[in-house]
Each structure stands twice: as C-alpha cells, then as structure tokens.
Amino acid sequence: MSPPAAPKSVTLHDVAREAKVSLITASRAISNPEVVSKSTIERVMRAVQITGYVPNRLAGGLKSKRSMTVAALVPVISVPQFLPTVQTLTETLDRAGYQLILGQTGYDRARESALLETMISRRVDGIVMAGLLDPLAAVERLRRLGTPVVETWDLTDRPVDMLVGFSHVKVGSAVAGYFLAKGWRRLAIATADDHRALQRRDGFVSAVGREVPTVLVKAPSTLRLGREALGQLLAQDPGIEAIYCSSDGLADGVMIEARARGIRIPEQLAVCGFGDADFAAHLEPALSTVHIEGAEIGRRAAEMIIARCRGETVAQPIIDIGFRIVERASTLGAGQPARRR
Amino acid sequence: MSPPAAPKSVTLHDVAREAKVSLITASRAISNPEVVSKSTIERVMRAVQITGYVPNRLAGGLKSKRSMTVAALVPVISVPQFLPTVQTLTETLDRAGYQLILGQTGYDRARESALLETMISRRVDGIVMAGLLDPLAAVERLRRLGTPVVETWDLTDRPVDMLVGFSHVKVGSAVAGYFLAKGWRRLAIATADDHRALQRRDGFVSAVGREVPTVLVKAPSTLRLGREALGQLLAQDPGIEAIYCSSDGLADGVMIEARARGIRIPEQLAVCGFGDADFAAHLEPALSTVHIEGAEIGRRAAEMIIARCRGETVAQPIIDIGFRIVERASTLGAGQPARRR
DNA sequence: CTGTTAGCGCATTCAC
DNA sequence: GTGAATGCGCTAACAG
Numbered sequence: 001m002s003p004p005a006a007p008k009s010v011t012l013h014d015v016a017r018e019a020k021v022s023l024i025t026a027s028r029a030i031s032n033p034e035v036v037s038k039s040t041i042e043r044v045m046r047a048v049q050i051t052g053y054v055p056n057r058l059a060g061g062l063k064s065k066r067s068m069t070v071a072a073l074v075p076v077i078s079v080p081q082f083l084p085t086v087q088t089l090t091e092t093l094d095r096a097g098y099q100l101i102l103g104q105t106g107y108d109r110a111r112e113s114a115l116l117e118t119m120i121s122r123r124v125d126g127i128v129m130a131g132l133l134d135p136l137a138a139v140e141r142l143r144r145l146g147t148p149v150v151e152t153w154d155l156t157d158r159p160v161d162m163l164v165g166f167s168h169v170k171v172g173s174a175v176a177g178y179f180l181a182k183g184w185r186r187l188a189i190a191t192a193d194d195h196r197a198l199q200r201r202d203g204f205v206s207a208v209g210r211e212v213p214t215v216l217v218k219a220p221s222t223l224r225l226g227r228e229a230l231g232q233l234l235a236q237d238p239g240i241e242a243i244y245c246s247s248d249g250l251a252d253g254v255m256i257e258a259r260a261r262g263i264r265i266p267e268q269l270a271v272c273g274f275g276d277a278d279f280a281a282h283l284e285p286a287l288s289t290v291h292i293e294g295a296e297i298g299r300r301a302a303e304m305i306i307a308r309c310r311g312e313t314v315a316q317p318i319i320d321i322g323f324r325i326v327e328r329a330s331t332l333g334a335g336q337p338a339r340r341r
Numbered sequence: 342m343s344p345p346a347a348p349k350s351v352t353l354h355d356v357a358r359e360a361k362v363s364l365i366t367a368s369r370a371i372s373n374p375e376v377v378s379k380s381t382i383e384r385v386m387r388a389v390q391i392t393g394y395v396p397n398r399l400a401g402g403l404k405s406k407r408s409m410t411v412a413a414l415v416p417v418i419s420v421p422q423f424l425p426t427v428q429t430l431t432e433t434l435d436r437a438g439y440q441l442i443l444g445q446t447g448y449d450r451a452r453e454s455a456l457l458e459t460m461i462s463r464r465v466d467g468i469v470m471a472g473l474l475d476p477l478a479a480v481e482r483l484r485r486l487g488t489p490v491v492e493t494w495d496l497t498d499r500p501v502d503m504l505v506g507f508s509h510v511k512v513g514s515a516v517a518g519y520f521l522a523k524g525w526r527r528l529a530i531a532t533a534d535d536h537r538a539l540q541r542r543d544g545f546v547s548a549v550g551r552e553v554p555t556v557l558v559k560a561p562s563t564l565r566l567g568r569e570a571l572g573q574l575l576a577q578d579p580g581i582e583a584i585y586c587s588s589d590g591l592a593d594g595v596m597i598e599a600r601a602r603g604i605r606i607p608e609q610l611a612v613c614g615f616g617d618a619d620f621a622a623h624l625e626p627a628l629s630t631v632h633i634e635g636a637e638i639g640r641r642a643a644e645m646i647i648a649r650c651r652g653e654t655v656a657q658p659i660i661d662i663g664f665r666i667v668e669r670a671s672t673l674g675a676g677q678p679a680r681r682r
Numbered sequence: 683c684t685g686t687t688a689g690c691g692c693a694t695t696c697a698c
Numbered sequence: 699g700t701g702a703a704t705g706c707g708c709t710a711a712c713a714g
Binding site: 350396 | 706
C-alpha cells in the first residue's frame with residue numbers, strides 16, 4: 001500500500017528513478033558531471049528539479065571520509081581582533097565548498113580540549129586555532145587521523161602542524177624600541193591577561209630592560225577597562241610619558257580617560273594600541289597601533305587546509321606574517337619635548 | 342597478515358571487540374548509559390581509553406537523522422551588533438551538544454539562498470537567521486524537511502517559522518519621539534543602507550511627520566563613515582540639533598567629528614546611537630543609544646531550536662524582545678536651551 | 683539488560 | 699559512458 005506518500009526525505013534513489021538511470025549515474029551527474037553524457041546530465045537535472053532533491057552531505061561524507069567542514073576555535077567570537085580572520089576564513093573555505101564550524105574555548109584549556117574532541121567526532125577536515133594548541137590536548141589523535149591543523153596569531157618553532165602568525169614578543173620589543181627611540185623613558189603598560197598579550201608585555205619589558213608600571217585586565221579587554229587602567233597607572237607613576245595597550249579598544253579607553261582628566265595626547269602622554277581596528281585611524285587623535293594582516297591570516301589558513309585536503313604538500317608550513325607599527329597622531333610627540341609635570 | 346597495523350581509524354567495532362561485548366552494547370554504553378549495567382559500562386569505557394576511540398557523529402547522524410548541528414546565517418560576522426547573539430547562541434547550543442555552522446550572506450539574497458541550500462544539504466537540525474528570511478528562498482524545502490527556523494533581530498506577523506526580535510519601525514519612532522519631547526525640531530539621520538536600519542529610519546521619519554536631512558552609508562557602518570556623515574549632514578542643514586545614528590560606531594564617529602569641529606555635545610548637538618555596544622557607556626560624553634538584549638536573543642533562539650528538536654511544541658513562537666532607549670550624556674541637553682548658531 | 687538484524691544515503695571499487 | 703554490488707560507522711527496531 002502506498003497512501004498519499006509520507007513526506008519522506010527525497011533521496012538520490014528518487015532522482016534516479018525519475019530520470020530512469022541507475023543510482024550511481026545520478027550521483028555522478030551531480031557531483032562529477034564530466035564523466036557523464038550531456039543528455040543524461042540534463043535528464044538527471046530535470047529529475048532533481050521535479051523531486052526537489054537536496055543531496056545529503058552527511059551520507060556522502062561517511063563514505064568518502066571527507067565532511068567538507070573545518071573547525072575554527074576562538075577564545076570568544078566577540079574578540080574584535082579575530083573577526084577579520086574568521087571572516088576571510090569563512091569566505092575562502094566557502095568558495096572551496098567547505099563550511100566552518102565555530103567553537104568558543106572561553107580562554108579555558110578544558111573547554112578547548114573538549115571542543116577538539118567534539119570536532120574530531122564530527123570528522124572535520126581541518127582545524128584552525130586562534131592561538132596555539134594546548135600541547136596536552138588531543139594532539140596525538142589529530143596526528144593519527146591526519147587532520148590538518150593550522151595554528152594562527154602566534155609563532156612557535158614546533159607547531160602541531162602548520163602555522164600562520166607572528167611573534168608577539170617581537171611586537172612588544174618593537175613598540176618598546178619605538179618608544180625609547182622617541183626619547184620616552186617613563187613607560188607603562190595596560191594589557192589583557194591572555195597568553196598572547198602577556199607575551200607582548202614580556203617582549204616590551206625585556207626591551208626596556210626593567211619592569212614598568214603595569215595594569216593587568218581580564219581578557220577580553222574593553223574601552224571601559226582602558227579608562228580604569230589609566231587611573232591605576234597614573235597612581236603608580238604620575239609622570240608616565242607613553243603607554244602601550246594590548247588592544248585598540250583598551251587604548252581608546254585610555255585616550256578618553258586622559259582627555260577627561262585634561263591630559264593632552266600626544267603632547268603630555270603618548271598612546272599606542274594593538275590590532276589596528278577599523279576605528280583606530282579615525283579617533284581623535286588618530287591612534288598609533290600595531291597592524292596585523294588579520295584577513296590575510298584567515299585566507300592563508302584556509303588555503304593551507306584546502307591544499308592539504310587535496311593531498312598537496314604545503315611548501316611553507318610555517319608562515320610568519322609579521323606586523324608593522326603604524327605611527328599616527330597619538331604618538332607624534334617629538335624627541336624630547338617638554339612633557340607633563 | 343597483519344603487519345604493524347595500519348593507522349586506520351578506530352571504530353566502535355574495535356571498542357566492542359576489546360570490551361568483549363556486542364556492537365550495540367558498546368554504542369549504548371557510550372551514548373545511553375542508563376540502559377546498561379555498571380560493570381559493562383566500565384569495561385566499555387576502558388576499551389575506549391585503550392583504543393583511543395572517538396565516535397563518528399556523521400555516521401550516527403545518518404542513521405538517527407539528527408546531525409546535531411545548527412546553522413547561523415549572518416550578513417557578515419564582523420557586524421558588532423550580532424556578536425553577543427552569536428556568542429550566546431553558540432554557548433547555549435554547545436551545552437546541549439549542538440555545534441554551530443557559520444554562514445555569511447554578505448547582504449546578498451543570492452548568497453543567502455545558496456547558503457540555505459548548503460545548510461539543508463548538511464541536514465542541520467535548525468537554522469537561525471540574523472534578520473528575516475528571503476521569502477523567495479528555499480522556504481518550501483525547509484517546511485517539508487521540518488527544519489526549525491528562527492528569524493531574529495526583526496519582527497513580522499508571518500515568520501517562516503519562529504521568531505525572536507523587535508520592531509525596528511518602533512525603534513525609529515521611539516527615538517524620534519524622544520527627540521521631539523526634548524524640544525528638538527531640527528533633526529537628522531545617519532544610517533546604514535541595510536533593511537533593518539532603513540526600517541528604523543522609516544519609523545523615525547513617519548514619527549517626525551516629514552523628511553529630515555539624511556545620510557545613507559553602505560552597511561556595515563563604521564566610525565569613519567560617521568565622521569564623514571556629520572560633515573554631509575551639516576552641509577544639508579547647519580542648524581541640526583539632534584542626530585539619530587543607525588549604530589553606535591556611526592554615532593561615535595559623529596561625536597568625534599563634532600569635537601574636531603568644535604561642536605559641543607550635547608549642548609550644541611545631541612547624538613543617539615543604536616545597539617548599546619560595550620563602549621557606548623564609556624565614551625566622553627557617554628552615548629545615548631537604543632539597548633537591545635542581543636545575548637538574550639541568541640539564548641532564546643537556541644532554546645527554541647533545541648525544544649523543537651526534542652519534539653516539544655514551542656508555546657510562544659513569536660517573541661518580541663523589545664528595546665529601550667538608554668539616556669546618557671550625549672542627549673542630556675534640556676528642553677529648549679540655547680542651541681548652536 | 684543484552685544481542686541480532688537491518689538499514690540510514692551515498693560513493694567507491696569493480697565490471698560491462 | 700554506464701551499471702551492480704558492497705560497505706562507510708553507527709543506531710533504531712525488535713527479539714531474547
């Protein structure tokens with residue numbers, strides 16, 4: 001008996017029957033048309049239209065061992081720095097037929113590990129990490145499965161697999177060097193407490209050669225935390241000449257608080273951020289900062305994964321994408337001007 | 342022959358053999374332990390440890406018809422307004438065992454349609470849209486598959502399925518009403534050109550009762566566009582008393598440009614944003630804006646999807662989450678003060 | 683509580 | 699160019 005026909009999901013079977021071809025021919029007409037005659041393709045395509053068929057990628061993936069999905073693990077999606085990376089990552093993958101599965105680790109190693117396990121269970125064809133992978137995580141399993149992994153936004157000699165990032169220590173030293181070259185000696189730091197921000201601080205401090213007044217805020221950093229941080233830094237040293245902030249949002253807060261206190265930037269206080277957010281160039285004064293090609297990181301990471309999924313060898317598995325200090329008005333104070341106090 | 346054992350993927354088979362139980366018992370011990378004796382569970386769990394087994398959710402999904410994935414479609418991920426929604430959406434879903442697949446429509450109907458098709462082919466268990474679904478899209482197919490859909494950040498009487506949002510027209514009217522109640526008559530608008538922002542403008546204009554000077558910027562709106570917009574608005578009417586901006590970023594730009602031009606806020610010009618971004622309260626002056634519970638939208642949307650996947654009926658399929666105007670310093674100018682010029 | 687029997691929807695062998 | 703068989707890894711039905 002076959003009553004009105006239950007609203008069952010239409011499968012390749014139905015298409016094949018409608019087109020009067022075998023299952024496999026229908027399959028090929030859809031996913032590998034070069035091997036099928038033109039007239040057959042047309043018949044199959046019409047059958048697809050009529051039946052309203054939508055392929056089931058889960059079933060295909062089971063057999064072909066390729067899920068056509070890639071995992072992206074970020075601390076939290078609202079960290080503005082990673083947004084351009086996630087955006088181009090999604091776009092580039094999409095163009096190659098891959099979809100991105102998002103995971104938020106919440107700066108928590110245990111969650112990172114659990115998420116990794118989840119992603120493995122989904123048989124993602126690749127994993128892109130914002131930051132480095134916890135060495136204690138399911139790295140061994142990933143190796144055995146041969147899942148391509150790209151660590152990003154950081155640098156190490158021994159990545160789990162591939163990497164596209166830059167040295168945070170060098171960023172810190174570079175900013176410190178830049179400040180020192182300007183003749184500023186009374187320096188300070190406002191930084192988030194995440195791993196990468198702390199590396200930048202370490203680089204900064206070691207370039208300066210001594211500890212400097214520091215305020216640590218909980219990641220992710222915000223404008224509000226920047227405003228608070230300036231107060232705390234001035235309490236530590238009222239004569240600060242230049243502040244390095246671990247994000248542009250933080251720096252924005254510092255500048256707003258400075259203005260509220262009647263401190264002129266850059267004449268009395270220089271400020272440098274990190275990330276070159278879209279707003280940085282348009283603040284008043286324009287914010288000096290460290291520019292990272294976040295979109296490029298996402299693009300490269302996607303390309304690496306795609307190449308490896310194709311079985312190609314990735315010629316350069318470690319890419320140092322570098323950075324550059326963008327000098328704007330907030331640090332334009334000349335060599336040794338009359339500073340505040 | 343069995344040489345060193347090829348690095349093949351370990352399956353439930355291997356676990357069952359190691360634990361000396363049947364396949365299905367191993368399966369149950371892992372995914373439905375309440376039905377299995379304690380000692381068996383232990384044996385299976387040890388076997389899992391030994392073999393390093395990770396379940397293949399693709400295979401499970403094929404049989405159970407539940408992929409445990411949910412699609413989130415946003416215009417572009419970097420639109421700050423949607424970030425809290427995406428964040429809680431991901432978190433809430435994750436807690437229930439679902440992962441989120443991200444798609445970016447790029448404000449493009451064709452891409453939206455294609456993405457929808459892709460998500461259907463992945464047999465996602467639910468779809469969350471930022472905004473309303475294009476009625477021309479694969480809505481019929483979604484209905485037939487019974488895939489739960491939640492449209493968000495907007496309001497309509499006839500959603501495709503479920504909805505959690507608010508009326509943008511009402512937001513616009515409310516802001517206009519607020520301005521008018523303050524006694525301001527020379528109003529202006531700086532707005533992005535996306536559907537929702539334009540609805541807010543329509544609400545604003547119809548509450549005012551006549552056209553007002555307007556600058557349209559390409560979505561997504563940014564601080565830079567806000568700076569430019571103020572110049573253009575002042576060219577249209579140098580005597581503007583209050584400006585409504587379609588995002589807080591835009592409003593930030595307007596305020597910065599105003600200060601650069603020596604225009605005092607709110608004494609000479611009132612500014613109101615939209616979205617209540619994390620920085621809005623901490624600008625100088627603090628930015629008045631329209632607060633939306635973005636995180637709550639994500640939570641509700643996730644709960645709706647999860648409930649429907651459990652076969653529960655969602656009591657309230659249309660939720661108007663409302664909004665509220667947050668009055669801060671940027672609109673604190675009193676009734677009819679001496680305005681600019 | 684546990685096991686046996688059947689597939690889920692498709693793509694990879696092989697043949698023709 | 700096309701087709702038939704086989705099984706990817708797992709779980710929903712039933713039995714026992």
